[in-house]
Amino acid sequence: MTTNTPTINDVARLANVSKKTVSRVINKSPLLSEKTRTVVEQVIADLGYVPNPQARALALRHNFVIAVIHDNPNAQFLVKVQQGILEGIDGTEFGMMVQPVDRNSPTVVDSIRRFLELHRPYGVVLLPPISANEELIELCRRFGCRYVRMASVELDEPQHMVTSNDREAVCDAVGYLVEMGHRRIGLIEGPPGFLSAAERRLGYEQAMKAADIAVDPELIRPGAYTFESGVTAALSLLNGDKRPTAIFASNDEMAVGVMIAARQVGVEVPDGLSIVGFDDTPMSNHVWPALTTVRWPIVGMARAAARKLIARPGDAPVEETLLPSSLMKRGSVARLSPSD
Structure with a gap:
């Protein structure tokens, strides 16, 4: 034939x-x-x-696949990352696959090693918080696997990094609450082990210090970047002895949880409680009042990461190493009246 x-x-x-x-x-x-x-x-x-893609993969000893490796509970974050990766490889021969891992497992590095050996991806995009795992980075280097890390701080050389300015963005967001007359500003943190959570707390503290407001531990609660943790933390704050007039939640899912908790205890948003989130996910515009939030450039970061990963010698450099966040002012923040 x-x-x-x-x-x-x-x-x-x-x-x-x-x-x-x-x-x-x-x-x-x-x-x-x-x-x-x-x-x-x-x-x-x-x-x-x-x-023939199979023949090329065999000859080059890798597949034309970008692997996204993550341990992140935020579904909206992952959707936006995938959108950015697909935009970054659009019009190329590359495809994408997503590999979840458990960063707390003692065998996480061995699991990723087996994944790399089995699938032979062209390269990997490492999402926070797994992107901060230096043992994993060393594995990629030993394995000869290309990698780009997404994070809220610089962890590596520019060709391996795409970074956001979380600390500065949160400082601006909390500073906006101060401008609106708030001084009892609560904080719902992200989960331990996330550099983003640490950076966002530092931004909160920096804004409070700049306004000459003492950081009160009684106005800070732990969170897990989930809706449920936002509800729990907000109920604790709103039922405490020092009810805040405003709350900064370290992501939108928790901020929406704050809105629900406020309704449960009969507090009006924004007149009785102002709320600011972080991410600018679609849900921030689907709630009422619309959520004031920090627009985190997740799609742009992921797009830049993919382009850095597939760049070949002679290609124009991908300049996006630090992508700025910005505050989206909406209806969930009100100016505090002098009597409050």
């Missing part, structure tokens, strides 16, 4: 080059003259030749 499907041999013959040269063109090697590259690319286009 014969087939008219063009092969790499056909391309090499018509372009009068070797199969190895054709392969280098396909893989965008810089070790070619522009004239040779142009000739081979024209023959590929004329023949309608499509490289």
Whole structure:
């Protein structure tokens, strides 16, 4: 049985080059003259030749897949990361896969090693908090696996990092609450082990210090970046001896939990309690009143991470290393009256 499907041999013959040269063109090697590259690319286009992805993966000893490795309970965060990755690889030969892990497992690094050996991804995007695991980074280096880390602080060289300015953004958000007359400002933190949680607390403390307001431990509660933890923390604050007039929750899911808790105890938002979240997820505009929140550039960070990962020698550099967050002022914050 014969087939008219063009092969790499056909391309090499018509372009009068070797199969190895054709392969280098396909893989965008810089070790070619522009004239040779142009000739081979024209023959590929004329023949309608499509490289065999399995054969390429076997020859290059990796698949054309970007693996997203995460241990993050925030579903909205993961959706936005996947959107950004897909935007970053749009129009390329790359695909995406997602691999959840348990960062607290004593075998987490061994599990990721087995994953890399089995699937041979082209590279990995490491999400917080797993991106801060230096043992995992060393594994990627030993394995020869490309990687880019997303985090709220610089952890690595620029080609391996995409960073957000969480501390500065939270400082601005809490500063806005101060401008609106609030001084008893509660904080619901993110979970232990997340650099983002630590950075956001530091931003809260920095804003309070700048306003000459003492940080009161009785106005701070732990959270887990989940709706349920936001409800629990807010009920504790609102039923305490020092009820806050405003609460900064370290992500939107917890901030929406604060809204529900306020209704449970009969506190009006924003007149009785102002609320600010972090992320600017879709839910922030789907609640009433609409949530004032920090727009975290998750999609842009993930898009930049993917582009850094698939960049080849000679490509224009991906400049986005630090992507700024911004405050979205909506209806969940009100100016505090002097009598409150």
